[in-house]
Amino acid sequence: MSENVAGLRNIALAGHSGGGKTSLAEAMLYNSGTIKRLGRVEDGNTAMDFEAEELKRTSSISSGFHQFDWKKHTINIIDTPGDQNFFSDTLSCLQAADGTLVVIDAVDGIKVQTEQAWEFAGNFQQPCMIVINKLDRERADFARAFKEVSEIFDPKPIILQLPIGAEDDFKGVVDLISGQAYVYNEDGKAQKIEIPADMQDEVKSEKENLIENIAEADDDLVERYLEGEELTEEELRAALRKGTLTRTFVPVVCGSATQNIGIDLLMNLMVDSMPSPMDREPRAGTDPAGGEEIERAPDPDGPFSAFVVKTLADPYAGRLTIFRVVSGTLGSDGTFYNASKEAKERFNQLLTITGKEQKPATGAGPGSIVAMAKLKETLTGDTLCDDGAKIIYQCVDPLPSLISFAISAKSKGDEDKIYSSTVKLLEEDPSLKLDRISETKEIILSGQGQIHIETTVEKLKRKFNVEAVLNTPKVPYRETIKKKVRVQGKHKKQTGGHGQFGDCWIQLEPMARGKGFEFVDAIVGGVSPKAYMPDVEKGVIESSQKGVLAGFVCVDFKVTLDDGSFHAVDSSEMAFKIAGSLAFKKAAEQAQPVLLEPIMSVTITTPEDFMGDIMGDLNSRRGKVLGMDSAGRKQIIKASVPMSEFLTYAPDLRSMTGGRGLYAMEFSHYDEVPAHAAEKIIEEVKKSKEK
Numbered sequence: 001m002s003e004n005v006a007g008l009r010n011i012a013l014a015g016h017s018g019g020g021k022t023s024l025a026e027a028m029l030y031n032s033g034t035i036k037r038l039g040r041v042e043d044g045n046t047a048m049d050f051e052a053e054e055l056k057r058t059s060s061i062s063s064g065f066h067q068f069d070w071k072k073h074t075i076n077i078i079d080t081p082g083d084q085n086f087f088s089d090t091l092s093c094l095q096a097a098d099g100t101l102v103v104i105d106a107v108d109g110i111k112v113q114t115e116q117a118w119e120f121a122g123n124f125q126q127p128c129m130i131v132i133n134k135l136d137r138e139r140a141d142f143a144r145a146f147k148e149v150s151e152i153f154d155p156k157p158i159i160l161q162l163p164i165g166a167e168d169d170f171k172g173v174v175d176l177i178s179g180q181a182y183v184y185n186e187d188g189k190a191q192k193i194e195i196p197a198d199m200q201d202e203v204k205s206e207k208e209n210l211i212e213n214i215a216e217a218d219d220d221l222v223e224r225y226l227e228g229e230e231l232t233e234e235e236l237r238a239a240l241r242k243g244t245l246t247r248t249f250v251p252v253v254c255g256s257a258t259q260n261i262g263i264d265l266l267m268n269l270m271v272d273s274m275p276s277p278m279d280r281e282p283r284a285g286t287d288p289a290g291g292e293e294i295e296r297a298p299d300p301d302g303p304f305s306a307f308v309v310k311t312l313a314d315p316y317a318g319r320l321t322i323f324r325v326v327s328g329t330l331g332s333d334g335t336f337y338n339a340s341k342e343a344k345e346r347f348n349q350l351l352t353i354t355g356k357e358q359k360p361a362t363g364a365g366p367g368s369i370v371a372m373a374k375l376k377e378t379l380t381g382d383t384l385c386d387d388g389a390k391i392i393y394q395c396v397d398p399l400p401s402l403i404s405f406a407i408s409a410k411s412k413g414d415e416d417k418i419y420s421s422t423v424k425l426l427e428e429d430p431s432l433k434l435d436r437i438s439e440t441k442e443i444i445l446s447g448q449g450q451i452h453i454e455t456t457v458e459k460l461k462r463k464f465n466v467e468a469v470l471n472t473p474k475v476p477y478r479e480t481i482k483k484k485v486r487v488q489g490k491h492k493k494q495t496g497g498h499g500q501f502g503d504c505w506i507q508l509e510p511m512a513r514g515k516g517f518e519f520v521d522a523i524v525g526g527v528s529p530k531a532y533m534p535d536v537e538k539g540v541i542e543s544s545q546k547g548v549l550a551g552f553v554c555v556d557f558k559v560t561l562d563d564g565s566f567h568a569v570d571s572s573e574m575a576f577k578i579a580g581s582l583a584f585k586k587a588a589e590q591a592q593p594v595l596l597e598p599i600m601s602v603t604i605t606t607p608e609d610f611m612g613d614i615m616g617d618l619n620s621r622r623g624k625v626l627g628m629d630s631a632g633r634k635q636i637i638k639a640s641v642p643m644s645e646f647l648t649y650a651p652d653l654r655s656m657t658g659g660r661g662l663y664a665m666e667f668s669h670y671d672e673v674p675a676h677a678a679e680k681i682i683e684e685v686k687k688s689k690e691k
């Protein structure tokens with residue numbers, strides 16, 4: 001680990017799945033001599049993709065961490081997943097970085113997922129760089145890809161390099177600042193060449209553009225440039241760094257990760273133009289004692305503070321907690337205070353993460369991304385600090401879930417194991433949610449998408465040896481009534497000696513949506529002894545749990561008990577409870593009962609081309625479009641859609657938009673089911689009961 005904070009670079013790789021992030025990390029590790037062989041994603045032998053679920057899909061599902069030394073600097077690389085299913089982890093791990101390298105596919109261009117990753121980096125105010133990758137592929141086009149990034153991304157992307165050759169023939173790059181051309185051998189080693197004759201003009205004009213752009217970062221330079229003065233390479237490099245760090249612009253470079261072309265120059269740029277932890281503003285947090293805002297600068301001699309970005313759950317090795325140090329210095333073992341959990345913890349060995357392995361670390365200063373094993377209390381999002389200098393940092397929340405499945409055990413007897421094992425997986429994946437729904441008696445597993453849930457089931461099998469089955473969850477329908485009625489509930493039984501007698505009059509009326517249930521005792525005088533009133537209420541509640549239409553819980557009603565009679569000998573608590581229950585059932589049947597269904601509020605983000613299909617599809621799902629908006633080339637649709645129609649939206653949107661559409665949803669409210677749909681639902685419930 002570098003003791004030198006200014007010599008540290010924490011860089012996240014972000015962008016849509018398949019752009020080449022994992023391959024790029026592999027090339028960097030190889031060039032730095034950290035790994036001896038250049039692995040390939042499709043061969044399943046890269047340093048950053050190693051989990052079984054990643055190897056099976058040849059795609060990252062979880063952020064990988066590694067570090068290497070380059071030009072006397074230490075670079076921590078964070079290889080994030082680009083698939084929306086795993087974006088919550090991407091978002092969390094981006095917090096550990098000081099800068100983000102956005103990887104663009106020179107063939108496929110920008111996808112919505114790339115834009116989302118861009119927004120994540122922007123939210124954290126991170127300086128960014130863009131690499132246009134895969135320039136060796138058929139139909140790769142640097143100019144087209146750059147045009148696209150300049151239309152969409154802000155701060156302004158600026159060209160730093162031009163490719164030499166295209167597609168099959170892509171063999172090197174021209175670095176515009178130095179005016180130097182490089183071609184690469186098969187081992188990623190650069191060799192200087194003359195700028196090819198047919199590129200001279202292009203290089204000249206792009207260099208002028210670049211100088212003009214870079215000068216913008218520095219008023220003094222602009223002035224001198226406009227006066228026609230020649231700026232030195234050193235001045236330009238200093239201004240390039242300044243402009244990148246202040247997010248005035250975003251440098252764009254070109255390369256091929258798998259051919260290892262241009263990657264060494266990119267690594268140089270990460271050192272020269274990306275921030276060290278010292279370049280970041282002090283991090284603000286709150287003092288848990290008084291709640292006021294305090295901050296910590298990246299000072300190795302300051303009080304220790306850090307925040308957790310990721311947790312790995314291993315049934316054998318236990319928990320592995322990955323965190324970023326903000327301030328102070330940590331030894332190789334010791335204790336710390338977890339301010340989020342208000343607990344002291346001890347750790348035995350500080351660890352550096354190198355892909356799937358961990359190595360002992362001697363210590364960690366500001367900016368370090370390190371790990372500890374087997375912590376008891378600490379989870380993702382927690383703040384760790386000195387016992388004597390407490391602070392809590394605000395970390396990002398997991399992304400809200402988008403899809404739910406009912407999860408159950410494949411073999412009988414595994415029910416409890418499914419639940420307890422999934423709870424352990426929640427530790428490493430806070431974007432999963434597990435709920436027991438009393439209304440439907442199901443265990444519901446929710447996550448970011450179908451693939452997210454499927455990989456979770458695979459992990460359950462691999463890590464905990466328990467097999468789960470997924471089903472579409474039952475929709476928690478409810479019932480309510482629409483009319484006001486008054487009825488009598490009378491329970492009278494003469495069975496030899498002691499009889500049973502309970503008698504009450506209730507008024508049943510609707511209440512506003514979401515109001516639940518209210519019981520009013522309006523009995524005046526001594527018509528029926530007060531002592532039995534709670535029993536009538538119990539009867540009403542019990543009966544309302546099984547609605548008259550299809551047995552769903554009945555809500556949003558008010559019951560007023562206004563009359564009744566009793567028998568000195570035969571009346572009992574039980575008899576009045578039964579009377580209350582009968583009264584409710586009778587009243588509900590007369591009060592125009594209807595079904596209610598949960599309605600989700602949905603936000604869909606899509607490229608314009610798919611708008612027509614998406615709107616038509618929403619219509620067929622009984623969706624109501626509430627508004628439309630555009631942001632750049634993206635269209636944003638807000639709609640409300642019944643939950644029952646939206647259970648399988650994730651895969652459907654994926655296929656409608658070729659994976660370019662995104663959506664977010666949350667529960668909004670309950671609403672009446674239209675009559676024709678209600679009939680069907682009631683029919684189905686009856687059928688399933690007959691079975």
Ligand SMILES: Nc1nc2c(ncn2[C@@H]2O[C@H](COP(=O)(O)OP(=O)(O)O)[C@@H](O)[C@H]2O)c(=O)[nH]1
Nearest residue numbers: 017018019020021022023041134137256257258
């Ligand atoms: N031809 C070519 N293929 C590449 C390049 N970079 C990545 N790939 C391939 O693209 C696929 C996706 O790469 P990967 O690194 O997993 O992308 P990620 O999802 O962004 O991590 C893999 O099959 C890689 O071998 C490149 O520069 N050129």
Ligand SMILES: [Mg+2]
Nearest residue numbers: 021022059060
């Ligand atoms: Mg990857």
